[in-house]
Amino acid sequence: MEPHGYPLLFSVFLFIFLATSPAASDLHNIPHQIHPLRPRSGAHGHEVPGLSCLSWRLGVETHNLIGWKTVPEQCEKYVGHYMLGRQYRDDSKAVVDEAWLYAQSLKLAGDGKEIWVFDVDETTLSNLPYYAKHGFGTKPYDPRMFSSWVMEQKAPALPESLKLYKKLLSLGLKVVFLTGRAEDQRNVTAANLNDVGFHTWEKLILKESYYSGKTAVAYKSSERKRLEENNGYRIIGNIGDQWSDIIGTNSGNRTFKLPDPLYYIS
Amino acid sequence: MEPHGYPLLFSVFLFIFLATSPAASDLHNIPHQIHPLRPRSGAHGHEVPGLSCLSWRLGVETHNLIGWKTVPEQCEKYVGHYMLGRQYRDDSKAVVDEAWLYAQSLKLAGDGKEIWVFDVDETTLSNLPYYAKHGFGTKPYDPRMFSSWVMEQKAPALPESLKLYKKLLSLGLKVVFLTGRAEDQRNVTAANLNDVGFHTWEKLILKESYYSGKTAVAYKSSERKRLEENNGYRIIGNIGDQWSDIIGTNSGNRTFKLPDPLYYIS
Numbered sequence: 367m368e369p370h371g372y373p374l375l376f377s378v379f380l381f382i383f384l385a386t387s388p389a390a391s392d393l394h395n396i397p398h399q400i401h402p403l404r405p406r407s408g409a410h411g412h413e414v415p416g417l418s419c420l421s422w423r424l425g426v427e428t429h430n431l432i433g434w435k436t437v438p439e440q441c442e443k444y445v446g447h448y449m450l451g452r453q454y455r456d457d458s459k460a461v462v463d464e465a466w467l468y469a470q471s472l473k474l475a476g477d478g479k480e481i482w483v484f485d486v487d488e489t490t491l492s493n494l495p496y497y498a499k500h501g502f503g504t505k506p507y508d509p510r511m512f513s514s515w516v517m518e519q520k521a522p523a524l525p526e527s528l529k530l531y532k533k534l535l536s537l538g539l540k541v542v543f544l545t546g547r548a549e550d551q552r553n554v555t556a557a558n559l560n561d562v563g564f565h566t567w568e569k570l571i572l573k574e575s576y577y578s579g580k581t582a583v584a585y586k587s588s589e590r591k592r593l594e595e596n597n598g599y600r601i602i603g604n605i606g607d608q609w610s611d612i613i614g615t616n617s618g619n620r621t622f623k624l625p626d627p628l629y630y631i632s
Numbered sequence: 633m634e635p636h637g638y639p640l641l642f643s644v645f646l647f648i649f650l651a652t653s654p655a656a657s658d659l660h661n662i663p664h665q666i667h668p669l670r671p672r673s674g675a676h677g678h679e680v681p682g683l684s685c686l687s688w689r690l691g692v693e694t695h696n697l698i699g700w701k702t703v704p705e706q707c708e709k710y711v712g713h714y715m716l717g718r719q720y721r722d723d724s725k726a727v728v729d730e731a732w733l734y735a736q737s738l739k740l741a742g743d744g745k746e747i748w749v750f751d752v753d754e755t756t757l758s759n760l761p762y763y764a765k766h767g768f769g770t771k772p773y774d775p776r777m778f779s780s781w782v783m784e785q786k787a788p789a790l791p792e793s794l795k796l797y798k799k800l801l802s803l804g805l806k807v808v809f810l811t812g813r814a815e816d817q818r819n820v821t822a823a824n825l826n827d828v829g830f831h832t833w834e835k836l837i838l839k840e841s842y843y844s845g846k847t848a849v850a851y852k853s854s855e856r857k858r859l860e861e862n863n864g865y866r867i868i869g870n871i872g873d874q875w876s877d878i879i880g881t882n883s884g885n886r887t888f889k890l891p892d893p894l895y896y897i898s
Contacts, residue, residue, distance in 0.1 A: 420719065421726035428693050428889045430727050453686065460687035461696050623694045 419444035423627045429609045434630045437503035445627050446502040449494055455526070457625045462526040465605060465622045466533055472602065474538060481568060481599045482534050483590065483618060485606035486545035486555065488626045490531065490564060491521035503628035516547065519554050523562035527605070527624070531564060539602060540568035544589055544611075546582050546631065547572050569593075582631045587614030666788050667716060667760045685710035689893045695875045700896045703769035711893050712768040715760055721792070723891045728792040731871060731888045732799055738868065740804060747834060747865045748800050749856065749884060751872035752811035752821065754892045756797065756830055757787035769894035782813065785820050789828035793871070793890070797830060805868060806834035810855055810877075812848050812897065813838050835859075848897045853880030 419441040425431040437445050448454055474480055484490050496515040497503060515521075531541060543564075547555050549572045556570055577585040593599045594616050604611065604618030607626035612618070685707040691697040703711050714720055740746055750756050762781040763769060781787075797807060809830075813821050815838045822836055843851040859865045860882050870877065870884030873892035878884070 418722065418726075421722045424690075424693060424723050424891070425726050425730060427690060428727075430730050430888055456684065456687045457690050460684075460691050461694075464691060464696050622696055625690070 423448070426627055426630070427623070427625060432609075432630070433632060436506055437501075437627065437629075439504050441627075442502050442504045445504075446498065448627065449502060450498070454625060458524065458526040461605075461622050461624050462530045465530055465603060465620075468620055469534055469537060469539070469603060472537075474602075476538050478540065479599050480538075480602045481540045481542050481593065483542050483544050483593075483601055483604040483606075484527070484531065485608070485611045486543055486547060486559070487521075488524070488607035488628065489605060489611070489624055490524060490527050490543065491558060491562070492524050493521055493628075495520070495522070497628050507629065513551075516551055517554055519558045519561065521558055521562070523564070524624075528563050530605070534603075535566070540599075541566070542568050542593065542599070543570045544586055545570075545572055546585070549574050568599075582608065582610035583614045586611060587616060590614075590616035590618070666721075666758045666790065667764055689714070692893055692896070693889070693891060698875075698896070699898055702772055703767075703893065703895075705770050707893075708768050708770045711770075712764065714893065715768060716764070720891060724790065724792040727871075727888050727890050728796045731796055731869060731886075734886055735800055735803060735805070735869060738803075740868075742804050744806065745865050746804075746868045747806045747808050747859065749808050749810050749859075749867055749870040749872075750793070750797065751874070751877045752809055752813060752825070753787075754790070754873035754894065755871060755877070755890055756790060756793050756809065757821075757824060757828070758790050759787055759894075761786070761788070763894050773895065779817075782817055783820055785824045785827065787824055787828070789830070790890075794829050796871070800869075801832070806865075807832070808834050808859065808865075809836045810852055811836075811838055812851070815840050834865075848874065848876035849880045852877060853882060856880075856882035856884070 419438070422431070422438060422441055423445070426434070469482075487493055493512075493515065496512065500508075500511070534541065541564075543559070545555065552570065552572050555572065559567075559570075571589050573585055577588075580588075590601060590604075594601060601616060601618035603620050603622065605622040605624065606612050607624040608631045609623065610631050612621035612623060685704070688697070688704060688707055689711070692700070735748075753759055759778075759781065762778065766774075766777070800807065807830075809821075809825070811821065818836065818838050821838065825833075825836075837855050839851055843854075846854075856867060856870075860867060867882060867884035869886050869888065871888040871890065872878050873890040874897045875889065876897050878887035878889060
């Protein structure tokens with residue numbers, strides 16, 4: 367068996383799977399909210415055994431791998447395939463379903479002080495159109511280019527998170543957005559959120575310049591502490607794509623980690 | 633396309649993959665340390681779309697799913713396949729590789745007070761032979777049957793964890809085993825650990841009866857606190873298969889989560 371047999375067979379399988387499986391019609395029905403590209407068919411080959419990229423992604427999601435700067439070069443296609451395909455959507459749905467089960471189980475006081483904290487990037491707004499053009503996380507973070515993308519105000523909603531947001535509002539919970547985006551991106555962030563369906567919030571907290579040099583864990587913990595201790599809110603739930611969104615102090619009664627194999631923020 | 637087309641195609645793919653891919657020889661070389669069964673070929677069919685079981689497992693590993701009692705019935709084959717196959721081993725190896733990278737990066741004081749905490753079940757000793765006979769976690773936990781299995785003293789080592797253990801000892805770190813097994817299983821646990829290659833330890837801490845009714849998080853936090861505050865140890869690293877092994881107080885300078893889709897301990 368020649369070494370290229372695996373990618374070829376994998377492609378054949380994927381082709382058969384996409385073309386004929388009962389799930390194929392569902393797959394083609396994934397709405398285009400996040401990104402218009404279709405999942406790759408694998409026809410370009412899969413240069414590395416996917417298994418190690420699978421373990422890498424699991425390591426990222428379980429917080430075993432920390433402080434990494436870029437997605438390993440050899441996992442670009444794997445990550446791209448994951449992000450554009452069905453699994454990212456299924457994984458996100460599973461998280462949101464659990465969050466909604468939890469929220470429904472609560473006895474809420476309804477005093478207007480019960481909040482749910484949402485992160486923004488890769489939690490409510492998706493930067494997948496940007497990352498799809500920039501190597502799916504394999505290239506070092508470029509603050510200037512990324513900022514240009516943010517200023518375009520074109521980030522789509524993460525469909526599952528938007529559903530959760532609407533359901534939580536219907537329970538009478540207030541939503542607070544807590545993002546690592548800088549204060550000078552307030553207008554574009556608010557407008558982008560509003561454009562894609564997030565029409566109301568209790569607060570939108572962006573990173574003030576005095577947090578410069580602090581980790582996201584320190585910044586977000588500090589802001590959550592302020593919400594609870596100074597403003598009398600109670601954080602009922604907290605959802606983000608980074609572990610730094612959900613660890614630290616005042617992290618909320620329950621936390622939810624959305625998938626994100628594109629980048630790491632400490 | 634008839635509804636059973638997916639399992640059939642999946643089986644065909646798996647057969648081709650197992651028989652001919654370049655990885656096949658590696659797959660057949662997985663040593664039998666954990667369990668003598670070979671991964672299932674899928675020939676019995678895969679009753680449910682594997683994708684939702686994938687998302688379920690990711691939810692477990694990321695601690696989004698908590699307090700669950702059994703593996704969903706429809707994921708029995710998926711979990712069995714995962715546990716007996718290559719991916720569990722690859723995922724474990726990725727965790728252990730990262731732990732070893734971390735350990736090597738440390739400047740150790742070498743004062744004999746630097747310890748690494750290992751959990752026992754599904755971290756150093758594998759109960760896979762038991763779970764393979766009992767529905768891969770789909771059946772409710774049966775304390776009497778499980779205890780009989782423990783008393784047989786036949787649990788194999790988790791190969792990757794054994795490698796990590798040996799390497800950590802070579803750095804001069806001391807190992808502490810901290811397990812939810814009860815104090816009255818001390819002899820069999822010590823003997824089993826010793827049988828499979830864990831020949832030395834600083835302490836083997838088992839659950840005293842006064843922790844009865846406490847969560848594993850409370851019990852393990854309390855014992856780790858005692859190690860650090862009363863005994864002057866410093867927990868350099870901490871590895872377990874349950875989130876309750878690595879959250880709580882005195883959890884260690886860095887923690888590592890091994891995969892375990894078989895059961896949940898709070």
